[in-house]
Amino acid sequence: MLFIDSAGVAHAAVDPAHPPRIVCLVPSITELLCDLGLASWLVGRTGFCIHPAETVRTxxxxxGTKDVNTKKIRSLAPTHLIVNIDENEKPTVDALAQFIPHVVVTHPLAPVDNLALYRMLGGIFGCSERAEALCTQFEAAAAALGAGRPQRVLYCIWKDPWMTVSADTYIARMLARIDWVQVAVPGSVQRYPAFDWSDQLNDGIDLVLLSSEPYRFSEAHADSLERQIGKPVLLVDGEMLSWYGSRAIAGMRYLEQLRREA
Incomplete structure (x- = not known):
């Protein structure tokens, strides 16, 4: 059986008699691989792959996700490279593909895409039972979500310049699960647009969300911005809202918490 990745490439299941050597350049998927029981096959990760801490330490x-050490990766003799369309740069991936036989491309765009992600990696690496267990957990957490009160939100990921996300992102589709609609930046078609605060933008917002990553927004930022724009500002856990993989199960539960608090 073959398993199709997000680039349309078919991958065969690995032969357990010849254990793969995996380099993963996607933090959330490094965590997923560990939760699938594949940590012993992971030989390389980015500095942002920090979960589970005790496992990845070794x-x-x-x-990083964009500035990798090609020489070091080559020295690890990987058989498989796992990347993501949003997080890793194509020229880097193309260069690594010159000496890594199997490049698995991922690109979840909505929470439900986690099910296919679990199954694809479970199929390739021979842990389909664990993958199905994660699917069951995810579906249960998603089904437990209550109906949210509709909110027009602006999810901020960076400051100086201010940056947000478009509706065509995993984050926006996560928020939509509780009826929080990501507003569009006037005049922008970028997936991660920069913006300036303006009356026009403010008038279309009910709630501003400051993510804890990649920019490390704090409660002090939230308090200052709330005074500046006169709208409610909430500091949110960026890992819970932007990390797909196994963390998305906890992310579903976090959404329910946000829904109740708001």
């Missing part, structure tokens, strides 16, 4: 770092 796995070699190979740089």
């Amino acid at each position: 796995i070699a770092k190979v740089g």
Whole structure:
């Protein structure tokens, strides 16, 4: 049986008699691989792959998600590379593909895409039972979500310049599960647009969300911005809202918490 990745490439299941050597350049998927029981096959990860902390501590770092150490990766002799369309740069992936036989491309765009992600990786790496267990957990957490009160939100990921997300992102589709609609930045078609605060933008917002990552927004930022724009501002856990993989199960539960608090 073959398993199709987000680039349309078919991958065969690995032969357990010849254990794969995996380098993962996607933090949330490094965590997923560990939760699938594949930590012993992971030989390389980024410095942002921080979960589960005790497990990844012994796995070699190979740089960031965009600035990898190609020489170090080559020295690890990986058989499989796992990347993501949003998080990793194509020229880097193309260069690594010159000496890594199997490049698995991921691109979840909505929470439900986690089910296919679990099953694809479970199929390739021979842990389909664990993958199905995660599917069951995810579906139960998603089904437990209550109906939210509709809110027009602006989810901020960066400051200086201010940046947000478009509706065509995993984050926006997570928020939509509780009827929080990500507003569009006037005049922008970017998936992660920069913006300036303006009366026009403010008038279309009910709630501003400041993410804890990639920019480390704090309660002080939230308090200052709330005074500046006169709208409610909430600090939110960026990992829970932007990390797909196994963390999305906890992310569903976090959404329910946000829905209740709001």
